[in-house]
Amino acid sequence: MDPSIAFEIHHRPDFALLKVELAAGQRIMAEPSAMISMDPSIRLKSGLKGGLLKSLGRAFGGESLIINTFTADNSPGEVLFAPGPMGDIHHYHLQGGNELLVQRGGYLANTDGVEVTGKWQGAKGFFSGEGLILLKASGQGDIFFNTYGAVIEIDVNGGYVVDTGYIVAFESTLSYRVGILPGQNMGSKIKSFVFGGESLVCHFSGAGKLWIQTRAIAPFIRWVWPYRPQKKRD
Secondary structure, X not given: OOOOOEEEEEOOOOOOEEEEEEOOOOEEEEXXXXXXXXOOXXXXXXXXXXXXXXXXXXXXXOOOOOEEEEEEOOOOEEEEEOOOOOEOEEEEEEEOOOOEEEOOOOEEEEEOOEEEEEEEOHHHHHHOOOOOEEEEEEEEEEEEEEOXXXXXXXXXXXXXXXXXXXXXXXXXXXXXXXXXXXXXXXXXXXXXXXXOOOOXXXXXXXXXXXXXXXXXXXXXXXXXXXXXXXOOOO
């Protein structure tokens, strides 16, 4: 059966939700707690996907060990999904030869034929501050990922520089290395890492698509921190 499914993305870019129309016999896998509602004809099953090691890889990539599978057994049905962050949802179709790398926390759902695993990034993942493992989607079918804020699609042809906190996903045809902003020395890098601000960036090279988000969690936390409730001292 063709792994492609009928879907619509509504309420973009601030509070996007994904509506999936499953034909009889089709199924879709999604992150736990992402389901908003579903038709009674849909059967839900929770469990590890791809075995323990692959599930652990997804967990290190910021996702859950458990994957929910929604199946339209004997008749078609509708399922609604929404991610945790306030932002957009983007669709990407894998054609068998291409792979997609998704930043931690960005996975929402995928169809049959797509395998989602953790991808070890070594030291460059560590220094990016975004986790040691990215999620790698391969195979043939549809994958949906979410952003914090709106999503911007960029066609890289040569080189591009992005703050690590704003990267959402990129095609595997792109190479990258993590470094500091041009003009900063090691002292500036350490100060920025400790006290906040722009410093660590990804230098992309090659040709391929890159998706970035218009907001990042860390700057928002720094902005809201002074307004947090505090206990009054006696």
